[in-house]
Amino acid sequence: MAISEHIRELMSGSSWIRKMFEAGARLKAEHGADKVYDFSLGNPNLAPPERFPQTIRAILDEQVPAKHSYMQNAGYLETRKAVAKTASAEQAVSIGENNIIMTTGAGGAMNIALKAILNPGDTVLVPSPFFMEYRFYADNHGAELVPVPSAAGFEPDITALAAAVDKRTAAVIINSPNNPTGAVYSENAIAELGTMLEKKSRETGRSIYLISDEPYRHIVFDGLTVPPVMKHYRNTIVATSYSKDLSIPGERIGWAAVHPEADGGDELAAGMILANRILGYVNAPALMQRAAARLQGEWVDAEIYRKKRDLLCDGLEKAGYELTRPAGTFYLFLPAPGGDDEAFVEKLQKQLILAVPGRGFGAPGYIRLSFCVADEVINGAMPGFEAALDA
Ligand SMILES: Cc1ncc(COP(=O)(O)O)c(C=O)c1O
Missing domain, CATH: 3.90.1150.10 (Aspartate Aminotransferase, domain 1)
Known part of the structure; x- marks a missing residue:
């Protein structure tokens, strides 16, 4: 075979x-x-946006030593500093550059997070409907994805999620704005989810991580803004990319952020950096990282x-x-x-x-x-x- x-x-x-x-x-x-x-x-x-090709052209013309070389597995310091500023504003907590890891898209960010926290036999909860690749991402690291039906309007059903938590629960994935539903979770729902996970972590004696997959954060309509997630729960990892909001999915550039007060946060970030290396991503593409440093706020x-x-x-x-x-x-x-x-x-x-x-x-x-x-x-x-x- x-x-x-x-x-x-x-x-x-x-x-x-x-x-x-x-x-x-x-x-x-x-x-x-x-x-x-x-x-x-x-x-x-x-x-x-026009500034994207302009920025790439400018970077290509610059004389920078080791422009195309490997760098730290977490990514360039200047890029992580720029991203940390954006992430801090979006998440309403102060995030330092050491809590940012540049990744090969949001998919890469999700996989390094899951690799760092999952033990074989663990479960990962997700409000359903959900992005179909999550099942594979959990499986990649020996865990099982457990879909939990959403409430009306495709908001997460906090009671149902709470009922699905047990000792095997390592993480909950949320995705807002959501693929496939287009729903944007209310700040209330996120706050309730944070409170529930805090309580359940105490009950099960294990830190349940919330992985917030946010590649559509900037594609919202009618004056809406996407509420911060980290503000409402310490054990949060944000995974995102420029695939959708800069329209560059083929360039494979994104980032992961670890909450500065997450349980075992330094070790978690170090584990994710190792995962970036050993999953074969090694580091996020160099040229795209240099562009990302200059294109914060552009979408x-x-x-x-x-x-x-x-x-x-x-x-x-x-x-x-x-x-x-x-x-x-x-x-x-x-x-x-x-x-x-x-x-x-x-x-x-x-x-x-x-x-x-x-x-x-x-x-x-x-x-x-x-x-x-x-x-x-x-x-x-x-x-x-x-x-x-x-x-
Ligand atoms: C919800 C969601 N998460 C993650 C991804 C993967 O994004 P990327 O191409 O940046 O890895 C996608 C892509 O469609 C998505 O819809």
């Missing part, structure tokens, strides 16, 4: 994703990619996504779909008409529209539409959305 049994198992567990991508690829080959309306990917379609214009959200939601509502507008991200998560997500995704495919069934996120009965696409794709797909509803 060429591959391990475990990888084979993981691959067959996500067979519906393969099925979906194969169907999409087949439609594109048959009809031409420009005739297929692809709402399945979270790949931002906006160009990065794509969320208003463009807000307009896309409204273009899509107005059209779908007019066609007769029921939905709640997302408060952030570029995802719309709506009940699948008829109730069967896979069946409705197939109906959409007949109209050359690609969507993702909610079961992939632990929420059968819903579909996810990514609206990080050209307006022409949204407008062009509307007759198909109408026809799928009528079918």
